[in-house]
Amino acid sequence: MHRGMSSTRSRVSEPLPTDTVGLVTRILEGYATNGVFRGFSVIAQTKATAKYRIAWHERTCELLFSVSRRTLRFGTILSDSSGIKEISNFVELLHSSERPPHRRIDPARARLRCFYRGGNIFFTITVIRNDFAYATRKLIHAANEILIDAEPKWK
Amino acid sequence: MKKGMSRRKFLTPVVTGAAAAAVVTPGTLIAAETPIPSIRIPKDIVDSLAEPSQVGSFEKGITGAEVFAKACKEENLAAMFCCPGNYQVINAIAGAGIPSFGGRHEGSMASAADGFSRVTGEVTACSGTEGPGFTAMIMNIAVAHRARTPLLVLASNISVATDDTEYFIQTGYQQPTTDGLKKYGKRLVSPDRIHEYAGYAFRHLKTGVPGPVHLDFPSEVYRAKFTEASQLKGYYSRDKYRTESQPHPSPKEIANAVDMINRSERPVIVAGQGVFMRKAWDALKTAAEKNDIAVITSGAMRGHFPDEHRLSASLSPDVFMSADLVVFVGQYSMPNKNEYRFNPDVKSIRVHAVAEDLGRNWPLELGIVADEAAFLEALANDLPRKRRDSWVAEVAAARKKYEETINGYYSKGLEYSQATNTVHHEVLSKEVHDFLYKGDIDPRQTVTVWGGWTIGNAAGRWLRAYRPGQEVISPFQYFAVGPDIAMAVGAGAAVQMGVGPQAAYRGAPLFVVTSDAGLAFSMFELDTAAKYKIPIVTVVYNNNSWGMWPSAVGQPRSMHMYLFQENLRYDKMAEGLGARGEYVSAPQDLRPALKRAYDAASKEKISTLINVQGLKDFTSAQNYAPGNVINPQPSIGAFAH
Numbered sequence: 148m149h150r151g152m153s154s155t156r157s158r159v160s161e162p163l164p165t166d167t168v169g170l171v172t173r174i175l176e177g178y179a180t181n182g183v184f185r186g187f188s189v190i191a192q193t194k195a196t197a198k199y200r201i202a203w204h205e206r207t208c209e210l211l212f213s214v215s216r217r218t219l220r221f222g223t224i225l226s227d228s229s230g231i232k233e234i235s236n237f238v239e240l241l242h243s244s245e246r247p248p249h250r251r252i253d254p255a256r257a258r259l260r261c262f263y264r265g266g267n268i269f270f271t272i273t274v275i276r277n278d279f280a281y282a283t284r285k286l287i288h289a290a291n292e293i294l295i296d297a298e299p300k301w302k
Numbered sequence: 303m304k305k306g307m308s309r310r311k312f313l314t315p316v317v318t319g320a321a322a323a324a325v326v327t328p329g330t331l332i333a334a335e336t337p338i339p340s341i342r343i344p345k346d347i348v349d350s351l352a353e354p355s356q357v358g359s360f361e362k363g364i365t366g367a368e369v370f371a372k373a374c375k376e377e378n379l380a381a382m383f384c385c386p387g388n389y390q391v392i393n394a395i396a397g398a399g400i401p402s403f404g405g406r407h408e409g410s411m412a413s414a415a416d417g418f419s420r421v422t423g424e425v426t427a428c429s430g431t432e433g434p435g436f437t438a439m440i441m442n443i444a445v446a447h448r449a450r451t452p453l454l455v456l457a458s459n460i461s462v463a464t465d466d467t468e469y470f471i472q473t474g475y476q477q478p479t480t481d482g483l484k485k486y487g488k489r490l491v492s493p494d495r496i497h498e499y500a501g502y503a504f505r506h507l508k509t510g511v512p513g514p515v516h517l518d519f520p521s522e523v524y525r526a527k528f529t530e531a532s533q534l535k536g537y538y539s540r541d542k543y544r545t546e547s548q549p550h551p552s553p554k555e556i557a558n559a560v561d562m563i564n565r566s567e568r569p570v571i572v573a574g575q576g577v578f579m580r581k582a583w584d585a586l587k588t589a590a591e592k593n594d595i596a597v598i599t600s601g602a603m604r605g606h607f608p609d610e611h612r613l614s615a616s617l618s619p620d621v622f623m624s625a626d627l628v629v630f631v632g633q634y635s636m637p638n639k640n641e642y643r644f645n646p647d648v649k650s651i652r653v654h655a656v657a658e659d660l661g662r663n664w665p666l667e668l669g670i671v672a673d674e675a676a677f678l679e680a681l682a683n684d685l686p687r688k689r690r691d692s693w694v695a696e697v698a699a700a701r702k703k704y705e706e707t708i709n710g711y712y713s714k715g716l717e718y719s720q721a722t723n724t725v726h727h728e729v730l731s732k733e734v735h736d737f738l739y740k741g742d743i744d745p746r747q748t749v750t751v752w753g754g755w756t757i758g759n760a761a762g763r764w765l766r767a768y769r770p771g772q773e774v775i776s777p778f779q780y781f782a783v784g785p786d787i788a789m790a791v792g793a794g795a796a797v798q799m800g801v802g803p804q805a806a807y808r809g810a811p812l813f814v815v816t817s818d819a820g821l822a823f824s825m826f827e828l829d830t831a832a833k834y835k836i837p838i839v840t841v842v843y844n845n846n847s848w849g850m851w852p853s854a855v856g857q858p859r860s861m862h863m864y865l866f867q868e869n870l871r872y873d874k875m876a877e878g879l880g881a882r883g884e885y886v887s888a889p890q891d892l893r894p895a896l897k898r899a900y901d902a903a904s905k906e907k908i909s910t911l912i913n914v915q916g917l918k919d920f921t922s923a924q925n926y927a928p929g930n931v932i933n934p935q936p937s938i939g940a941f942a943h
Contacts, residue, residue, distance in 0.1 A: 181646075181665045182638065182639040182663070182665040183639050183640070183646040203640055205640070247624065247696065249624055250624055284647065288645060288646060288647070291645075291646050292623055294640075295641075295643055295934075
C-alpha cells in the first residue's frame with residue numbers, strides 16, 4: 148500500500164476478481180435461470196463494463212456495470228416518482244445496523260443510493276472492498292423488494 | 303304474534319284492492335285497513351324438506367337421471383344448489399337424499415356450491431336449465447375453476463335428436479362454452495353409459511388437483527329407463543372405477559427435503575389449498591412445530607394453519623424476504639417469482655399431487671410429486687427436533703410491526719369517520735374483528751366470507767382464521783365481484799349441517815363483509831338463506847360506487863359510469879327479502895348493530911344485512927391516506943394466489 152492512502156483506498160486495495168464482469172454477469176444470469184428475471188440479455192460487455200437488459204416486475208430495466216467506477220446502476224427503474232421519499236427512506240434503512248444481517252446492506256461492503264431525475268428513479272450501488280458479488284446480490288434484493296411493492300397490479 | 307304469522311312483522315298499514323287505486327299524490331297511499339301479508343316460509347317448503355329420501359331401483363324401473371343420482375349418492379356428493387330446470391336430474395338428486403337447495407339465480411347457486419366446498423373440501427354440485435340457466439352460471443364456474451373447487455356442474459341440454467335444428471328454445475353447445483373453465487366435461491349422448499360417465503366425473507372431482515366437471519344431459523339420457531343392470535355399460539362400483547391411492551414421496555425425496563430444511567436457517571412452508579383439501583392440517587402443524595418452520599397459508603380458504611400460532615407468518619409479511627427456503631405444499635395456483643414477497647436467492651421445494659405443474663412459473667431446487675398429507679406426515683416423521691429461536695423471534699417481531707401498521711390504518715380511519723360522519727372501511731373491518739374475536743364469541747366459531755375492492759382488502763387483513771375452513775376468500779384468483787353472499791349461503795349450509803371441519807360449530811351464524819357494488823350480484827340469495835334458515839350477518843360497505851372509481855379521475859365524461867345513487871338503502875331491500883335490516887352511519891353504532899344481528903342469527907336463525915354508510919373518497923390516498931391498501935402476497939388478505 149502506498150503511504151498516505153486513505154483508509155477507504157486501503158479497503159479497495161484487495162485484489163479485483165480476475166473476471167469481474169464475468170462474475171457479475173454469471174450472478175445475473177443465475178437470477179434469470181431461477182425465474183426472478185423473466186427475461187435477461189447482455190447488451191454489451193467489455194473487460195471493464197457491461198450493459199444488461201432485465202425484464203421483471205412487468206417492466207424492462209437497463210443495468211450498467213462499471214468495474215473502474217465500482218458501480219452497478221439501474222437506469223429508470225421506476226417512472227413514477229411519487230414514492231421517492233418513502234423509497235429513499237427505505238434505501239437508507241437498508242444500511243441500518245438494527246436490521247438482521249440477511250436483510251441489511253453492510254456499508255463496509257456496499258452502498259446503495261437512489262436518485263430522482265426527470266420524474267424517474269434510479270438506483271446505484273457502489274462496491275466497497277471489491278466484493279462485487281455481494282453488491283450485485285444486494286442491489287437485486289433491494290430492487291426486487293421495492294418493485295414488488297411499488298405499484299399495485301391494478302390501477 | 304298471531305298464530306300462522308311469520309316470525310317477523312312486516313305489516314304495513316296500506317290499503318289493498320280497489321282502494322289502492324285511489325292514490326291522491328303519486329307515491330302516497332291513503333289510509334290503510336287491510337294488512338299486507340307477512341313474508342313467510344310456506345308449508346309446502348317445510349313439508350318437502352321433511353320428506354324421506356328414496357333411491358330408484360331396477361325392479362320399479364330406473365331413469366337415467368336416477369342412475370346418475372344413485373351414483374352421486376354412492377359418491378357422497380355433499381350437496382346440490384340449483385334453480386329449477388334440468389328437472390329430472392335435480393329431482394332425482396334431491397329424491398336420493400342428497401341435501402339440495404333451490405335459490406334465485408343459477409350463478410349464485412354455483413357460487414353457493416363453491417362456498418360449501420371451500421369450507422368443507424367436499425364435492426358439491428350446481429345445476430341449471432339448458433340455455434339461460436347454464437350460461438347464467440358461467441362467471442361462477444370460472445370463479446370455481448380458478449379456485450380449483452371440486453364443483454360438479456350439471457345442466458340439461460335439449461335432445462340429441464334435435465341437435466342443430468334450433469327446435470323450440472334454448473339450443474346451445476354447452477361444452478365449448480366451458481372450455482378453459484373446467485377440469486373435465488362431457489355432453490352425455492349414450493343413455494346406457496350414464497353411470498360410466500358419473501364415474502368419469504367423480505374420478506376427476508376426487509383425484510389429483512380438483513376443478514369443475516361439467517356434464518350436460520340431453521333428454522334421451524335423463525329420460526332413458528332401465529329395468530336391469532345389464533342394460534347399463536360400465537356399471538360397477540366406485541371401488542372399481544377410481545382409486546383412493548395417493549402418490550407418496552420416495553424416502554430419497556423426503557431425505558433431500560429434510561436435508562434442505564436442516565441446512566436452512568429460516569425456512570417457511572407455504573401451506574396451500576391442497577393442505578386443506580387433503581385435510582393435512584394436523585400433519586402440517588406437527589412438522590412445523592418439530593423443526594420451528596414458519597407457516598404461511600394460501601389458497602381460496604384460510605385456517606389450515608391457525609393465525610394465532612407462534613409459527614404463523616401469515617400476519618408477518620415483512621419477514622418473508624428473510625426466508626432462505628420456501629416449501630410449497632399444495633399450492634394449486636402458482637405465482638411467479640415477481641409476485642410473492644420472497645428474496646431472489648430463496649431456495650424452493652414444491653410438493654404437488656401431479657407432476658405436470660411442477661416447475662411452472664417458479665423454478666425449483668426440488669420438486670416432489672406427492673399427496674400433501676402423505677408428504678407432511680413423512681416430513682413430520684423424519685425431521686429432527688430443532689429450535690430456531692432467532693427465526694421465530696423475527697417472525698414475531700414482523701407480526702408486531704404488521705399489527706401496528708394496520709392499527710395505524712384503523713386510527714386514521716377513525717379520524718376520517720369522525721370528520722365525515724360516515725364509517726371508514728378500516729373502522730368497519732376492525733369493528734367486525736373485535737366483535738368476532740375479542741368479545742364473548744369463541745374466536746374459532748364464526749365462518750367469514752369477504753369480497754369487494756376497498757372493503758375486501760380491509761376485511762381481508764382484519765378477519766382471522768383459527769381453524770380449518772373458517773375463512774372464505776371469495777375473490778380468490780379471479781376477483782369476481784359479487785358472489786360473496788351466495789358463497790356464504792353455501793358455506794352456511796355446510797355449517798348448518800356440521801360437515802367436516804364445521805362439525806364443532808354446527809348451526810353457528812356466518813359473517814359476510816362485502817361491498818355495495820358486489821351486493822347486487824347475489825343479494826337475492828338472502829331469500830334462500832331465510833328459506834333454509836341459514837343465519838348470515840352481511841355487513842355491507844356502502845360507498846355509493848364501484849371501488850375502481852379512481853380510474854375515472856381525470857376523465858371528465860367517465861365518472862358517472864362508476865357511481866351509483868348515493869345513500870341507497872340495502873337494509874330496506876334486505877327486509878323485503880325476509881332478512882333484518884340495520885342502518886349504520888356512525889362508528890359507535892356499528893357494534894350494537896352487530897350484536898343485534900348476531901343475536902337474531904344465533905337465537906332465531908334470522909339473517910341481517912347491515913348497511914354501513916361510507917364514503918367513496920376513502921378509497922383514494924389523495925385526501926384520505928393510505929386509501930385502499932392492497933395486501934402483500936402471500937399473507938392474510940391476499941387474493942391472487
